[in-house]
Amino acid sequence: MKNITVIDYGMSNLHSVIKSFQKVSNKKYKVCVATTNEDLEKASMIVLPGQGAAKSCMQKITNNFPRLHEHILNKPFFGICLGFQILFEKSYEDNGVDCLSIIKGSVNDFSKKISQDLKVPHMGWNKVEQKKDHTIWSNIPRTSFFYFVHSYYASAESKEDISSTTTYDIDFTSSVIKDNIFACQFHPEKSSKYGLQLISNFITWSESLK
Amino acid sequence: MSVAKRIIPCLDVDKGRVVKGINFVDIVDAGDPVEIAKKYDKEGADEITFLDITASYEGRDNILGVVEQVANEVFIPLTVGGGVKSFSDVRDLLSAGADKVTINTAAVANPDLINEVTDKIGRQCIVVAVDIKKSIEQYNVFTHGGRHKTQLDAVNWCLECQARGAGEILLTSMDKDGTKEGFDNEILCEISNKLSIPVIASGGAGSLQDLYDAISLGKADAVLAASIFHFGEYSISQAKDFLRDKGVFVR
Numbered sequence: 436m437k438n439i440t441v442i443d444y445g446m447s448n449l450h451s452v453i454k455s456f457q458k459v460s461n462k463k464y465k466v467c468v469a470t471t472n473e474d475l476e477k478a479s480m481i482v483l484p485g486q487g488a489a490k491s492c493m494q495k496i497t498n499n500f501p502r503l504h505e506h507i508l509n510k511p512f513f514g515i516c517l518g519f520q521i522l523f524e525k526s527y528e529d530n531g532v533d534c535l536s537i538i539k540g541s542v543n544d545f546s547k548k549i550s551q552d553l554k555v556p557h558m559g560w561n562k563v564e565q566k567k568d569h570t571i572w573s574n575i576p577r578t579s580f581f582y583f584v585h586s587y588y589a590s591a592e593s594k595e596d597i598s599s600t601t602t603y604d605i606d607f608t609s610s611v612i613k614d615n616i617f618a619c620q621f622h623p624e625k626s627s628k629y630g631l632q633l634i635s636n637f638i639t640w641s642e643s644l645k
Numbered sequence: 646m647s648v649a650k651r652i653i654p655c656l657d658v659d660k661g662r663v664v665k666g667i668n669f670v671d672i673v674d675a676g677d678p679v680e681i682a683k684k685y686d687k688e689g690a691d692e693i694t695f696l697d698i699t700a701s702y703e704g705r706d707n708i709l710g711v712v713e714q715v716a717n718e719v720f721i722p723l724t725v726g727g728g729v730k731s732f733s734d735v736r737d738l739l740s741a742g743a744d745k746v747t748i749n750t751a752a753v754a755n756p757d758l759i760n761e762v763t764d765k766i767g768r769q770c771i772v773v774a775v776d777i778k779k780s781i782e783q784y785n786v787f788t789h790g791g792r793h794k795t796q797l798d799a800v801n802w803c804l805e806c807q808a809r810g811a812g813e814i815l816l817t818s819m820d821k822d823g824t825k826e827g828f829d830n831e832i833l834c835e836i837s838n839k840l841s842i843p844v845i846a847s848g849g850a851g852s853l854q855d856l857y858d859a860i861s862l863g864k865a866d867a868v869l870a871a872s873i874f875h876f877g878e879y880s881i882s883q884a885k886d887f888l889r890d891k892g893v894f895v896r
Contacts, residue, residue, distance in 0.1 A: 450742040454717050486767060554841060556769055558812070559648030559866075560691055560896045580649065580896040582722060584769045603648070625744065627686055627721050 439464045439638075440478035442503075442518075444485075444495040452484045452515065455624040459635045471499065475506050480641045483507075484624075485517030489526040489542065489587070492517050493534060504535055507616060511641035513634075514618030520589055522611065522618055528587050538611050538618075539592040546586070549604035556586045563599045563609050563621060570640040571598065571617055571633065579629045581609075581621035589620060615644050649896045650860050651691035651867035652884055653845065654874045656681060657698045658727070661707040663875070664698070678711045682719045685874070688881035690721065691896055694815075694869060696747070696774075697727030698790060709741045716742025726774055726815075732761050739770060747815055749774040750788040753795060753802075756809055763810030772845070773806040774815040775799060777832065784832050791819050803836050803844075814840065815869065817847040825851025825872070833863030845869050853879060853887040860893055 439456050441449055449468065456466045469475050483503075485492055496503055506512075507522075520526055521534045526542035534542070546555045560580045565572050588607035591597050598617065601609035610619035617637055623630035656663045656678055663678050682693050693715070697708040712725050725738050726747025735746045751758055752773050762771045776791050777784040777799040784799035803814050816836060818829035828849045837844045843866035846859040850870035859865045873879050885895050 448739055448742075448744075450713075450716055450740065451720065451744075454742075455720050458718075458720075553647060554843060556812075557648065558769055558843070559651060561648050583648070624720055625722050630720055 436465045437463075437479040438477055439466045439480050439482060440469045440475060441466065441482045441484065442475075442496075442500065443468045443470050444492065444499055448486070449484060451622075451624040452482060455631060455634055456482065459631055460638055464638070469500075472502050475500060475503065478506070478510060480511040480513065480638070481506055482513045482515070483518030483521075483618075484515045485521075486584075487517060488528055489517060489520060489534065490529040490532045492521060493532055496521070504537075507535070507537060508614070510615065511637075511644055512616045512618070513637050514616070515622060515624070516585060516620060519611070519618035519620050520585075520587065522616070523589055523591070526587060537616065538596050538613060540590050540596075540608065542587045542589045544586070545588055545603070548588075553604050556584055557588070557603045558584045560626075561601050561603060561621075563601050565599050566594075566597050567599075567612065569598065569612060570643070571612060571636045573632075573636050573639075575629045575632050575636075580626070581619075581623065581630060582625040583609075583621045585620060615641075647894065649691065649894050650865075650888065651845075652689075652856070652881055652888075652895070653692045653694050653724075653867055653869040654681075654685045654690050654881065655694045655696060655847065655869045655871045657696050657871065658708060658711055659698055661711055679714050679718055681875070682715045685881060686719045686721050689885055689896065690881050691867070692722040692724060693719065694724040694747070695726070697725075709737060712738060712741040712743050724772060726772070732758065732765070735762050735766070735771070739766065745770050745772050745812065747772040747774040749776065750790075750793075752806065753786065753788050753797065756805065759806060759809040759811055763812075768810050768812045771811055772813045772815050773803075773811040774817065775803060775806070776817045776819055778819040779829075779832075787819060799832060800836055800839060803840060807840050807842050811842060813843045813845060813866075815845045815847055818849060821849030822847070823872075824849055825855075827851060827855040828859040828863055828865075828868075830858055830863035833859060833865055837864035837866070843867060853884055856884055857888055857891055857893065860888070861891075
């Protein structure tokens, strides 16, 4: 049986991510958890969730999954929240952290950019505006609400990579799509029916990549 | 543009079943948590809150099972509270599938708990529930499900919670809870204006206008209600339509 492999580096609650993929894949895939590099070898697709700080995330990933970068480039990959942010070149969290540089652009501090009336973290339901026609957005209205929890926001440099944007005083990149990679700032596993639809679309798209 | 104002149905849970207290005393059974949560998700609830109302007094293992069952089926943010005493209680609830945990009595007894959770897990997952009742000179904070009066002033206590790292305040007016007369928008507004973290209004919702008033007059970021939704008087989607028509940014 094919595996959807969720990376566990000890920094996030995997319960909902695992359950949402299980629900959507409808027993066609086995949803596994990877704690070592070897676990990733068997993966048909890789999911990288994450909460917390970019620096400790990068450290743990570098230590526990030294070949992750290579896997991301070669297997269908779904990054969520911090798993989206670390794809960029640099995050300005904790005085700056070098990230994976798979997507051109950087991750910056909301509190330095937005009106003081707005709260940080950006937490709650906000509109995601699709920038591309793509399988990943099938059966999801062009502007739909998804659930966010984050204090840093990403700006992708290349329009080509931007799959959606969201406005929280400023416009930021809320998802990217490139080659075999889809990643989003919001939490599809907490975004009700459109979140589940997105996960389902990702699986469909992954199958078409092979 | 801010985030959408949230509508949060609250499920008071006792021994794995959903109940709703009238002024925290009189209890009516209103159903199975998983089925109710699914129904609310379908109707467009932005989040679901479970409060284990008898937990300060009795065993609380049931709630972990409820959270896990609901989290397996319902994919929106889940907030859980009631009887949370320690960091390990918080961690257990998060591991069972909760996204946020509310603490009340334990926060008053040991305010450092707020700092501990924030430092170890993050600000977004801790909600301090503040039960308040008006007296002549101030609003007093109550603990133990409304049974114990403290000398803490509501406004000062909310400010302290924020300073210690609370992600949100769930403010319940005990004077209004169960009355269906509307929220206490005066104190709600005062606290919302003084805090920079979100304030969830609770206690007193009897009509859709009450929900609107809590947002417009009370400046609440979210409204929590139970009985008006549980007994089918209004659906969440009706509430959303009502608010949207009045110009509120809702999902």
